[in-house]
Amino acid sequence: MDFQIALFLAQDGITGGAIYALLALALVLVFSVTRVIFIPQGEFVAFGALTMATLQAGQTPATVWLLLGASAVAAVIELWRQGRRGSLATTGWRDAAKLLLYPAAVVALTLALPLADLPNIVRVALTLAIVVPLAPLMYRLAFQPIAEAPVLVLLIVAVAVHVALVGMGLVFFGAEGTRTEAFSDASIAIGPLDISGQQIWVVAASAALILALWRFFSATLYGKALRATAVNRNGARLMGFSPVFAGKLTFLLAGLIGTLSGVLIAPITTIYYDTGFLIGLKGFVAAIIGGLGSFPLAAAGALLVGLLESFASFWASAYKEVIVFTLIIPVLLWRSLTSHHVEEE
Amino acid sequence: MTIKKCKIAMILSAALFTATQPAWADITVGVSLSSTGPGAALGIPEKNAVALMPGEIGGEKVNYIVLDDGTDPSAATKNARKLVTEDHVDVLIGSSVTPSSLAIAEVAVESATPQIAVAPINLPPEKNKWVFRTPQHNDVMAGALVAHMKQAGVKKLGFIGYSDAYGEDWLTSVKPLLDEAGITLTTTERFNRTDTSVSGQVLKIVASRPDAVLVVASGSPAALPQTALKERGFKGQIYQTHAAANPAFLKVAGAKAEGTIMPIGPVVVVDQIPDSHPSKKVAGEFVAAYEAKYGAGSFSSFAGHAYDAYHLLAAAVPAALEKAKPGTAEFRQALRDALESSKDVVGVHGVFNMTPDNHFGMDERGRVLIRVEQGGYKLLPM
Structure with a gap:
């Protein structure tokens, strides 16, 4: 192995690491606010990438119908809830209609737009508009009713949601993978390295998103409120910050991060309906390195996972996954020896 | 009750x-x-x-x-x-x-x-x-490929395959045939169906300077090493296996699939095989019936x-x-x-x-x- 190959591998590792970093951040965020280990995170990557690919093919992605269907279920639940409370006539119908307004608009927009000749940036926006709202809806349907359940129950529900979404992905997008068109075909040559425009996009967008999240959590009221919820849920509730709203906002952010990651990597690799799980799992390894609580450590861990994966695939490709996932064992050992964690429950 | x-x-x-x-x-x-x-x-x-x-x-x-x-x-x-x-x-x-x-x-x-x-x-x-x-049997398919390699004057072959039984079976099938034909394997690399990048493996293959590369994978995942090899500027012949011969592979690999050689069952090119081929009639009928029900090109x-x-x-x-x-x-x-x-x-x-x-x-x-x-x-x- 010479210096040039090492450079290539590092470049590949950093691109992968940037995506894992985003997913790790989302996992840490969701876990610290809602205590949910967000297994379906990877599905947003796959759904984002495949929705984008379907739009580029000029077809209506089936995810819009999922959005409409999930919203309809949420609306029915709202009606039933208000019906039991006796407020059906006053606010019930209005609240239910409000839930359906946004998905109906997205469906109308998707059907009305000439999908085949849209500029790429509009397609990205449309993909985000379709896929991201699925995340808060997921929180409403699957996690909000059991928000106070133990971590293990939440984990099991997360696994169930993941399995259901993977199954839907197969029905929506078929078994074969797709690639999307690159955002730009430009490439920069630095010495022996040939960096493609898309790789720059991935790293730059990841860095920008991480910075934006950091600003959001340190400088905005909502960000601070989310952090407060992460530190002490009951305390935040006493201060008038609704944990339901915190949950929805967190899921919205996680969905945004996942979908954006999917849209970003779709031009450099082939995405299948079930690709998301493995990508999400590697993000999870990174999040574990950060102890599921620290954003900078998780980002550093993600970079480590990306580089390790890239170099392992050069030296011992047959054991690549083994090497990446074995990383978790020394980290867990070290963490369990050094930290004295007190269970809140 | x-x-x-x-x-x-x-x-x-x-x-x-x-x-x-x-x-x-x-x-x-x-x-x-x-x-x-x-x-x-x-x-x-x-x-x-x-x-x-x-x-x-x-x-x-x-x-x-x-x-x-x-x-x-x-x-x-x-x-x-x-x-x-x-x-x-x-x-x-x-x-x-x-x-x-x-x-x-x-x-x-x-x-x-x-x-x-x-x-x-x-x-x-x-x-x-x-x-x-x-x-x-993979031996039948591997035999056809190795015969072509020999004819084309390939002396050194790079191998990248699934890290599962399919990759392993192909490797054991193709190895004795390669030895017989006097072709050496420069490197044996593995990847997974769900991998998002094979850059490391491809770098290693290209660095070992083979005349040709055999990719052992199925369907659209087979396009990943294919495109990575072309992007790294590999100019030699790329061979794929019969499992890669499906429309999804062609769609994902696009122009980078051009020139790839693979062994397949005659049914896939039923309109090109000679009329004397024993399967011509049954294969033609089946493809027609299948596409009538599930759509052209399916x-x-x-x-x-x-x-x-x-x-x-x-x-x-x-x-x-x-x-x-x-x-x-x-x-x-x-x-x-x-x-x-x-x-x-x-x-x-x-x-x-x-x-x-x-x-x-x-x-x-x-x-x-x-x-x-x-x-x-x-x-x-x-």
Whole structure:
């Protein structure tokens, strides 16, 4: 192995690491606010990438119908809830209609737009508009009713949601993978390295998103409120910050991060309906390195996972996954020896 | 519940129970395919092909029970056990990929039920007795590729394959043939179906300076090493295996697939093979029927492998019916014997000649070499 190959591998590792970093951040965020280990995170990557690919093919992605269907279920639940409370006539119908307004608009927009000749940036926006709202809806349907359940129950529900979404992905997008068109075909040559425009996009967008999240959590009221919820849920509730709203906002952010990651990597690799799980799992390894609580450590861990994966695939490709996932064992050992964690429950 | 209601429930459930039992003497075919999970690209066309199988063989009605194993060997085992113990099937068909087919083989051998696997699995002789396969043995396919490499003057070959049984089987098939032809393997790399990058492996291959590269993968994942090799500026010949020959591979790899050579069953290029080819007629009819039902361009060679199971059964069942009634152990034994003595059975992928030692049965009539040209397949003269 010479210096040039090492450079290539590092470049590949950093691109992968940037995506894992985003997913790790989302996992840490969701876990610290809602205590949910967000297994379906990877599905947003796959759904984002495949929705984008379907739009580029000029077809209506089936995810819009999922959005409409999930919203309809949420609306029915709202009606039933208000019906039991006796407020059906006053606010019930209005609240239910409000839930359906946004998905109906997205469906109308998707059907009305000439999908085949849209500029790429509009397609990205449309993909985000379709896929991201699925995340808060997921929180409403699957996690909000059991928000106070133990971590293990939440984990099991997360696994169930993941399995259901993977199954839907197969029905929506078929078994074969797709690639999307690159955002730009430009490439920069630095010495022996040939960096493609898309790789720059991935790293730059990841860095920008991480910075934006950091600003959001340190400088905005909502960000601070989310952090407060992460530190002490009951305390935040006493201060008038609704944990339901915190949950929805967190899921919205996680969905945004996942979908954006999917849209970003779709031009450099082939995405299948079930690709998301493995990508999400590697993000999870990174999040574990950060102890599921620290954003900078998780980002550093993600970079480590990306580089390790890239170099392992050069030296011992047959054991690549083994090497990446074995990383978790020394980290867990070290963490369990050094930290004295007190269970809140 | 009153006693009367109880009785009604009992009668009803008894009636239901008998209704689900197949009528006596119908032939029951148990099918377990990977129509979801990582093997879905293979399992879905195979399931479609099963739906096209005629409902009658040799004057007997045939019931097909189709289950999905999700590309999971333990689910495949469960399916096979259910089919054998609850549905008393006469023959098992499946599964789509090597690991789950191996799982079904265990049940087939244990319960003395003939199995027609749709994946080219290798078994030790003592387990081989009840198991037959429709796809070409990897040796047959590898033989065609190595012959082409030799002709083209390839001296050094790079190898990148799935890190599963498919990659391993190909490596063991191709190695002795390469040694014989005087071709050396420069490096043996592995990757997974779900990998998002193979840059590391490809760098290593390109650094080892081979004349050609063999990619052992299936469907669209096979496009990942293909595109990575081209992006790294690899100029040599790229060979793919028959599992890559599907529309999704061509779509994902796009222009980077041009010039790739792969061995496949003649059914995939049925309109290009000479009229003298034994499979020309049946293959043409099947492709036409398949595309009429599932849309033009939907055909993939996997559907052909599944449908060949029907061709084998159609030839073997009449002989077995003479010996015993379906649903009995004697019938299963007779069916196995008849399958083993299949002679010149023409399927869509070629001609089967089974012997006690060879439960694959396909010879060189079961493969052709093609080159990808302008997003389509071009038959190469052999």
